[in-house]
Amino acid sequence: MEKSYFILTKSPVYLAAFLILCQLLLTPTLAETKKDLLGRVSDCTAWQTEPYMQAGKLREKGDCQSALRLYDAAIAKAGPEAESSLFYQRGETYFQMKNYQRALENYSIALSKHSDDYLANLQMAFCWYKLGDYKKARIDLRDSQRICPTPSAQCLNGLLFAQESKSKEALANLKACLAKDSVSYLTEDQQNEAKKTIALLERK
DSSP, rough: HHHHHHHHSSSSSHHHHHHHHHHOOOOOOOHHHHHHHHHHHHHHHHHHHHHHHHHHHHHHTTTTTHHHHHHHHHHHHHHHGGOOHHHHHHHHHHTTTTTTHHHHHHHHHHHHHTTTOOHHHHHHHHHHHHHHHHHHHHHHHHHHHHHOOHHHHHHHHHHHHHHOOOOHHHHHHHHTTTTTTTTTOOOOOHHHEEEEEHHHHHOO
């Protein structure tokens, strides 16, 4: 399972498809599943376009500037009809570049096009955390977890508890997200941040 997940996460395109499928499977009612599926069918067309595929490959290689140019062109071409996945992936590109303010802007647009996009909410929460606004990070994290709690959300929950001087809660969440069944769902950056925070807390 972990190897299959690793292969999926190597490509932003496959990862986006995989995460949407997971969300549909985890949606509590058939009515909500149908609504979410119908709302996202149109987004699947973006993954099939050559610029989108090429942008994902460029990001994998670390060429974020070239990827941004492709996302910008695709969004400009689509105009108001640009799909939420394009803004989400452009946000991911800015996040990879550590430009968290621009990443926030794009995740916010993606969320405005899909109000139940827990991934956009979660990434916005991570942006706020990186920018040092822990109260806003809490708000977006809460909204994300209300739809779909994930190991990454649990990781951020622990990091925020650490900032709030709640060491016991922080350690419980961070150690849980680093457990064998969860750690493969975290990014390398999230794993490193969690381990570093645990080490700091345990020295106190």
